Amino acid sequence: MITLRRTLPGIVMIIVSLVILYQSLLIQGTEQLNPSGGGFLPGIIAIVLIICGIVTIINDLRKEVTTKTDEEKEKAFSNSDYLLIFSYFIFIVLYVLSLSFLPFLISTTLFLIISIYLLKGIKWYTNIIVSVATVMIIYFLFSQLFNIVFP
Amino acid sequence: MEFLQQILIPFFDWELLLLVAAGTLAGIFIGAIPGLSVTMAVALLLSLTYSWDMLPALALMLGVYYGGVYGGSRAAILVNIPGSPASVATSLDGYPMSQKGEAGLALFLTTIFSFVGGLIGVIVLASAAPVVASFAVQFANRDYFLLAMLGLLLVGNLSNGTIAKGLFSAGAGIVIGLIGMDPIGGGSRFTFGSLQLMNGIDFIIALLGLFGMSEILYQMRELKRQGNPVEIKKMIIPPLRFIFKFLPLSLRVSILGVLTGALPGAGGEIAALLSYDHAKRSTKNPNRPFGEGAHAGVIAPEAGNSAAIGGAMIPMLTLGIPGDAVTAIFIGALFIHGLQPGPMLMTQSGDLFWVMVGSSILANIFLLIFGLMVVSIFIRIVTVPKQILLPIIAVITVIGSYAMNYSLTDVYWMLGFGLIGFFMKVHNFSVAPLVLGIILGPLIDTSFRRAYMSANGSMPDFLSGFITNPISLVLSIVIVFTIFSQTPIYKKLKQRIFPKKQQA
Known part of the structure; x- marks a missing residue:
């Protein structure tokens, strides 16, 4: 299990490279070994990428399993970090989804107020003032200065 | 003398003047806020100024570029969080200076010498670019291929993480850049049968995701980490003699900065670190040991990273090869406005080059003015809570990616790249080579194949x-x-x- 975790980046690299290699072999209408064809260079790159993946796996396996220093521990992401990050990402996706049926001003104000509330640490009146003011500024700045038509 | 007239255009055109000023001011603030990067800001501006004329758009972006690189030092000095990678070296001595009650002096010195460095960068740009361009006309397809590969290799090497991961980023970037219609053969490549992918992936969308959204996600867990601001009374202005003492050092590191910046792939970050190292070795009697608040330790990296901007623009304008991630976006901007960056740019639209030089000089002047004026605001700016900052950046990134084509599909693409960028950062893959790969991919592909064809398709000749x-x-x-x-x-x-x- 630990070995799998350690070699995961390298394995993903190799899978991605194999997809690229397969796709470059698929490119139509060219002979594969003709350098002026569309698939030759991507094919070469895919092979280099596979080598990079193998090197990464070897490097990761060679690293001795030492106890992590405090700095490394601080740098590593904990599960609760991931939970926070992915739930916030999903929230951003929901916001983008809402743009297709809610007016920009309403959905953005709601997004900001709920975001700042969920991320904690800011007083509720500061939250509302900041959110409303930001949306106003963004709206006028972007629609007037950058001529953007909002959804 | 025609070029002097063109340099002066932004000084007398009130619209350009205002835009450079606004860009520089905005850039200083963006740079000063930890978590907002210059690259992100310039990428956003490119998407927002899509419908503008070219000169105003470039003027604004140049202002943000100069202001942003300089602004990064504010946060480095005041809260020990470098506002941008280019000011990592500045925090080594800048923050100790603040702790010893010299924050005002540190801010003043960095402002003056950023100006000096920036100006030297522009002077070198103005004098070297025409020479390089006239030389670059002789470059054949094969040389462009080699140059682009060199740029990618350097970025892959110099970026943190291992060389294998750097190369992987660069290679994957090239392949992403090749998605869509094959410009020579006409077939489709890497589209997975999707019609939408036939036009390729808009690199601005990729940029906004990789530099904007991924950064938001990556910083989510740092919500509770805030720097402790130091007391700052006001800017301290030392006697002129004190400033002149550092001029030789600043000249040396500026030249070093320009050269580093001009290397394809090495930008302000490396220029600043090299400059710091040079100062450390060449300063005989520093006022304090380096690392504990030496004056030369804040001057050198700031002069170096500002000078690197001018350097980075040399390969961008003469060869069409970006020196760093920001100049890569500038190349995109030139493409969007129908220009072909490369040796012909100087001959075909020389006026554009000189207006850019003029705008750069202007940006440096505004940097000096604003930098010296708005000191007290910085301490408030660099301590904006992340809880407020991150959602606002998220909204702006979403609008930026939407504004390109007024399509929500682009926004989803941007989010996807954001997720990719986030995982890359977690696993120590550098994002910069990927972006450079996306931008240089088509150039590498077409120049390689044309070079092969011009060797009559014979391998030994090629x-x-x-x-x-x-x-x-x-x-x-x-x-x-x-x-x-x-x-x-x-x-x-x-x-x-x-x-x-x-x-x-």
Whole structure:
């Protein structure tokens, strides 16, 4: 299990490279070994990428399993970090989804107020003032200065 | 003397003047806020100024570029969080200076010498670019291929993380850049049968995701980490003699900065670190040891990273090869406005070059003015809570990616790239080579294939061209050396030849 975790980046690299290699072999209408064809260079790159993946796996396996220093521990992401990050990402996706049926001003104000509330640490009146003011500024700045038509 | 007139255009055109001023001011603030990067800001501006004329758009972006690189030092000095990678070196001595009650002096010195460095960068740009361009006209397809590969290799090498991961980023970037219609053969590549992918992936969307959204996600867990601001009373203005004392050092590191910036792939970050290192070795009697608040320790990196901007623009404007991530976006901007960056740019639209030089000078002047004026605001700016900052950046990134084509599909693409960028950052893959790969991919592909075709499709002719042509030969040797310098054999050799230097 630990070995799998350690070699995961390298394995993903190799899978991605194999997809690229397969796709470059698929490119139509060219002979594969003709350098002026569309698939030759991507094919070469895919092979280099596979080598990079193998090197990464070897490097990761060679690293001795030492106890992590405090700095490394601080740098590593904990599960609760991931939970926070992915739930916030999903929230951003929901916001983008809402743009297709809610007016920009309403959905953005709601997004900001709920975001700042969920991320904690800011007083509720500061939250509302900041959110409303930001949306106003963004709206006028972007629609007037950058001529953007909002959804 | 025609070029002098063109340099002065932004000084007398009130619209350009205002835009450079606004850009520089905004850039200083963006740079000063930890978590907002110059790259992100310039990428956003490119998407927002899509419908503008070219000169106003470039003026605004140049202002943000100069202001942003300078602004990064504010946060480095005041809260020990570098506002941008280019100011990492500044925090080494800048923050100790603040702790010793010299925040005002540190802010003043960095402002003056950022101005000096920036100006030297522009002067070198103005004098070197025409020469490089006239030389670059002789470059053949093969040389462009080699140059672009060299740029990618350097970025892959210099970026943090291992060389294998850097190369992987760069290679994956090239392939992403190739998605869509094959410009030579006409077939489709890497589209997975999707019609939408036929037009390729808009690199601005990729940029906004990789530099904007991924950064938001990556910083989510730092919500509780805030720097402790130091007391700042006001800017301290030292006597002129004190400033003149550092002029020779600032000149040396500025030249070093320009040269580093001009290397494809090495930007302000590396220029600042090299400059800091140079100052450390060449300053005989620093007022304090380096790392504890030496004056030269804040001057050198700031002069170096500002000078690197001018340097980075040389390969961008003369060869169409970006020096760093921001100039890569500028190349995109030139493409969007119908120009072909490369040696012909100087001859076909020389006026544009000189207006950019003029705008750069102007940006440096505004940087000096604003930098000296708005000191007290900085302490408030650099401590904006992340809880407020991150959602606002998220909204702006979403609008930026939507504004390109008024399509929500683009926004989803941007989010996807954001997720990719986030995982890359978590696993120590550098994002910069990926972006450079996306932008340089089409150039590498077409120049490689054209070079092969112009060798009449014969492999021996094609390969011998790399050795017989002097330009290609030099580039090939540099590339081989770059790869070789990463191998264990080289490191062993180096240890055997310079055993003492290794220990030091």
